[in-house]
Amino acid sequence: MPIISCSRVTKRYPGGFEALRDVSFGIEPGEMVFLTGHSGAGKTSLLKLLPAIERATAGTVLINGQNVGALRARAVPFLRRTLGLVFQEQRLLYDRSVFENVMLPLLVTGHATRDAARRARAALDKVGLLARERTNPITLSGGEQQRLCVARAVVNRPSILIADEPTASLDAASAVEILEIFGAFNQVGVTVLIATHDQSLVARFASRVLRLDHGRLAA
Amino acid sequence: MIGWARHHVQSCAAALRRLARAPLAVGFNVLTVGIALALPLGGYLALENLARLAAGAGAKPQLSVYFARDTGPPDVDRVRAGLEAAAGVRAVRFIGRDEALRKMQQDAGLAEILAALKSNPLPDVLVIDLAAEDPAAAEALATRIQALPEVERVQFDAQWARRLDAALRVGRLALTLLAGLLAIGLVTVSFNAVRLQIVTQRDEIELAKLVGATDAFVRRPFLYQGAAIGVLGGIAAAAIVLGAWLLLERELARLAAAYGTSFRLHGLPPSEWAAILAFSGIIGWSGAYASASKYLHAIRPR
Ligand SMILES: Nc1ncnc2c1ncn2[C@@H]1O[C@H](COP(=O)(O)OP(=O)(O)O)[C@@H](O)[C@H]1O
Ligand SMILES: [Mg+2]
Numbered sequence: 134m135p136i137i138s139c140s141r142v143t144k145r146y147p148g149g150f151e152a153l154r155d156v157s158f159g160i161e162p163g164e165m166v167f168l169t170g171h172s173g174a175g176k177t178s179l180l181k182l183l184p185a186i187e188r189a190t191a192g193t194v195l196i197n198g199q200n201v202g203a204l205r206a207r208a209v210p211f212l213r214r215t216l217g218l219v220f221q222e223q224r225l226l227y228d229r230s231v232f233e234n235v236m237l238p239l240l241v242t243g244h245a246t247r248d249a250a251r252r253a254r255a256a257l258d259k260v261g262l263l264a265r266e267r268t269n270p271i272t273l274s275g276g277e278q279q280r281l282c283v284a285r286a287v288v289n290r291p292s293i294l295i296a297d298e299p300t301a302s303l304d305a306a307s308a309v310e311i312l313e314i315f316g317a318f319n320q321v322g323v324t325v326l327i328a329t330h331d332q333s334l335v336a337r338f339a340s341r342v343l344r345l346d347h348g349r350l351a352a
Numbered sequence: 353m354i355g356w357a358r359h360h361v362q363s364c365a366a367a368l369r370r371l372a373r374a375p376l377a378v379g380f381n382v383l384t385v386g387i388a389l390a391l392p393l394g395g396y397l398a399l400e401n402l403a404r405l406a407a408g409a410g411a412k413p414q415l416s417v418y419f420a421r422d423t424g425p426p427d428v429d430r431v432r433a434g435l436e437a438a439a440g441v442r443a444v445r446f447i448g449r450d451e452a453l454r455k456m457q458q459d460a461g462l463a464e465i466l467a468a469l470k471s472n473p474l475p476d477v478l479v480i481d482l483a484a485e486d487p488a489a490a491e492a493l494a495t496r497i498q499a500l501p502e503v504e505r506v507q508f509d510a511q512w513a514r515r516l517d518a519a520l521r522v523g524r525l526a527l528t529l530l531a532g533l534l535a536i537g538l539v540t541v542s543f544n545a546v547r548l549q550i551v552t553q554r555d556e557i558e559l560a561k562l563v564g565a566t567d568a569f570v571r572r573p574f575l576y577q578g579a580a581i582g583v584l585g586g587i588a589a590a591a592i593v594l595g596a597w598l599l600l601e602r603e604l605a606r607l608a609a610a611y612g613t614s615f616r617l618h619g620l621p622p623s624e625w626a627a628i629l630a631f632s633g634i635i636g637w638s639g640a641y642a643s644a645s646k647y648l649h650a651i652r653p654r
Contacts, residue, residue: 184562186653207566214564224559238563243359289563 134198135159136293136324137183142192144178144348152178154348156192160326162292165319167335168328170345176328177221179345180297183326184216185209196293214242217286217323219296223278225270231257231281232266238289256288257281260314276307283314293324300334308334359569367576370549378581381545385538385585389632390592392531397593399523401617402516413490413514415497416507417478421449423502428476431502435480440493442483449474475504535635538585542578542639549577550647558653571644575637582636586629 137160144153152175160166168176181187182194185201194201196212204212226234235256239249257263260280265273270281279299286294294315300308312327312334319325329335335342344351371378417435419428428446436444452474457463482490494506550557560570601617620628 186562210561210564210566210569212564213562218562220562224555224562226556226559237559240359240362241560241563241565241569246358285563 135195136162136164136197137326138195139179139182140193140195142179142182142189142194144175144182144187145190152348153182153189153345156345156348156350158343158350160324162324163319163322165316165325165338165340166327167338167340167342168326168345169330169332169335169342170351172330173347174330174345175348176330176345177297178348180295180326180328183293183295184213184218214238214289215291215293217289217291217294219279219282219286219294219299221297221301223282225278225281227269227271229269230267231262231270231273234270234281235285235288238285242289252290253284253288256284259287259317260284274307276303276310279303279307279311280314283311287318287323291323293326294318296325296327298329299327300329300331309337312338359572363572364576367573367580370573370577371580377545377548378584381541381581382584382588384541385581385632385636386588386592388534388538389585389589389628390596392527392534393589393628394593394596395523395527395530397597397617397620399520399527400620402523403520404618413482413508415480415482415490415494417480417497417503418505418507419476419478419502420504421475423476427502428478431500432478435478435497438493440483440489441480443481445479445481447477447479449476452477535631538582538632538635539639539642542581542636543643544639545581546574546578546640546643547647549574550643550651554651557648557651561651562653567648570648571641574644574648575640578640578643579633579637582639583629583633585636586632589632590625590628 138158140157142153142156143151145151156175156179168179170176178187182189183196183201185204189202192202197215199212201212226237232250232253235253236249239252244252254263254266257266260283262273262277262280262284265277270278273281279302283296283299286296296315299311299315303311308331315325315327316338417431419431432444432446435441449472453466453472456474457466480493482493490508494508497503498506557570597617597619604617
């Protein structure tokens with residue numbers, strides 16, 4: 134059974150613009166999938182349906198068999214805890230340290246403090262930022278900030294990792310580095326879905342590609 | 353369960369840290385709450401002391417009946433018997449003019465004056481303890497006694513105390529209304545403080561929601577913030593009132609000493625101070641709750 138499945142999903146924004154039309158696909162547990170397409174194709178719109186940031190206008194989105202569109206508001210936080218999200222805009226908190234940024238998801242889920250600190254350091258270690266835990270994220274380079282976002286996304290050990298343009302503002306070397314980190318998580322069984330408009334990066338990986346074109350899924 | 357308790361501790365600590373980060377703004381809020389609460393609190397203390405004074409002066413209704421000086425003992429006894437039988441009278445005590453004079457002579461200051469007088473200037477007196485607390489009935493009885501030919505004057509002893517008592521009751525009501533109005537005002541102080549805080553923490557709130565924070569989780573630090581403003585305001589109010597108190601007490605003691613009496617202001621028992629802090633805490637919490645309910649809900653991650 135797919136861990137993520139969309140069937141006949143349409144997303145129409147309040148203005149009437151249809152960002153997604155009749156989109157259907159499934160992603161199996163442990164898969165790594167790229168979502169590509171031109172700017173404005175609807176990648177971000179699609180990714181936002183998964184953690185119920187936006188709701189589909191028509192069609193169904195299932196995660197782990199759960200109908201996301203039908204979730205009550207009270208249940209949404211618990212869905213989000215099963216997902217690791219790397220956002221297009223990084224959303225780092227610059228009034229606290231690197232370590233505290235990674236701690237946030239753990240505080241939210243109420244993990245034991247000592248265990249949380251251990252987990253946060255493990256996540257920072259995996260993205261090569263353990264030495265920088267006390268610094269402010271503003272002092273990190275673009276690639277490092279993006280790696281920090283990845284650490285924050287995985288610290289809760291989600292079964293699904295979703296990233297929106299994680300390489301957008303990075304130089305080629307940093308971009309490859311980031312994708313390799315995602316690859317490593319996928320190696321240990323995490324389902325990974327990455328949206329990117331950068332075809333050349335996708336070509337480096339032998340992963341399945343879903344291509345969006347003006348809101349429709351192309352073959 | 354443990355995680356939940358821990359989050360309460362963390363929220364509380366986070367709220368206090370945030371307050372400490374903006375000491376000036378917080379200071380103004382706390383001072384606003386403090387000054388506003390000091391008003392009814394000071395009034396309450398003043399009223400309680402007045403009430404104590406009134407009680408000490410004997411709020412028990414009493415009539416003093418002064419006989420004309422040429423009234424003989426048989427007439428006095430007749431009036432006394434009549435009064436003892438009257439409705440609403442609990443006890444009648446006789447203070448003879450000779451006894452009254454003896455008592456006054458025991459006072460060194462008065463003895464000199466009395467010695468200069470040729471005869472006893474004092475009248476016989478009946479002191480009547482009334483059973484009912486009904487001022488109208490007491491008034492009626494006083495009028496009836498006054499009409500007796502042997503009686504020179506009737507004094508309604510508790511009258512001023514009763515009037516004070518009535519005034520105190522009005523005062524208490526007015527204070528309660530004032531406190532209620534101010535409480536509503538203070539709710540808005542906390543409401544606005546929390547609203548500002550929510551606006552400045554918008555990014556953090558959005559992010560917390562994106563990583564799976566429940567509404568209750570996001571709301572909690574703000575509730576603590578509101579409660580903290582309230583409690584700190586309550587402490588400020590207590591400090592203001594106590595400061596005024598100490599100044600006043602010294603002056604009052606000096607005044608009382610000049611009249612040869614002693615007078616002490618009475619403060620509140622610790623339980624009432626605790627209740628006041630709890631009350632101000634609840635005010636702050638309520639404002640924060642309203643603010644958080646209104647503004648946190650509007651923050652949805654994009
Ligand atoms: N909140 C919104 N309201 C209205 N239109 C939107 C909104 N978000 C995105 N769009 C439109 O939907 C289309 C797809 O956007 P998006 O999903 O961000 O594409 P991509 O991520 O592939 O660049 C764009 O034309 C964009 O202008
Ligand atoms: Mg996008």
